[in-house]
Amino acid sequence: MENENPRILLIHSGKTGRYWAYIKKIQYDIPTKSEIPEYYRDNAGIFKTWFRVVKVEEAPKNVLGNCVVASSQRLLSEVSKSSMSPYFIINVEEE
Numbered sequence: 224m225e226n227e228n229p230r231i232l233l234i235h236s237g238k239t240g241r242y243w244a245y246i247k248k249i250q251y252d253i254p255t256k257s258e259i260p261e262y263y264r265d266n267a268g269i270f271k272t273w274f275r276v277v278k279v280e281e282a283p284k285n286v287l288g289n290c291v292v293a294s295s296q297r298l299l300s301e302v303s304k305s306s307m308s309p310y311f312i313i314n315v316e317e318e
Contacts, residue, residue, distance in 0.1 A: 228245060229245070229246045229249075230243045230244060230245045230246060231243070231244045231246060231274065232244075232282060232286065232290065232313065232315075233279075234287075234303075239284070240281075241281070241282040241283075241284070241286050241287070242279050242280065242281055242282055243279070243280050243281075243282050244274070244276045244278075244279050245276065245277050245278040245279070245280075246274050246275065246276060246277070247275045247276075247277045248274070248275035249272065249273070249274055249275075250272075250273050250275075251271065251272055251273070253267050253268065253270075253273070254267075254273055258275075286315075287299045287300035287303065288300045289315055289316045289317070290311075290313040290314070290315050290316075291313060291314045291315075291316070292311045292312070292313055293311075293312040293313060293314055294311075294312065299311060299313055
C-alpha cells in the first residue's frame, strides 16, 4: 500500500456517524476461514475485496468538508448528496 497509514472513511448511512478504519492489508482472494469473522463465513464467496482492519476511530464531525473526491476534485460533502456510488477515492485535507 502506498499510504503510510491507509484508512477508509466509513459513513453510517442515514446517521451522523463518521469513522476512520485503519487498514493493514487488502486482498482479493478469500482469506482462511479463521481470518473471516463468523458472521461472514457463510457468504465469504460473494465478497471481492477483503480488508484487515486494525483500528477504528471516530472521525471529526466536519470530515466530509475536508475530503476531496479524486475524480471530480469536488468536496465529498457535496458529491455524496447526489451520487448513488457506494464508495469514492478521496484525498483528505488534514486539519
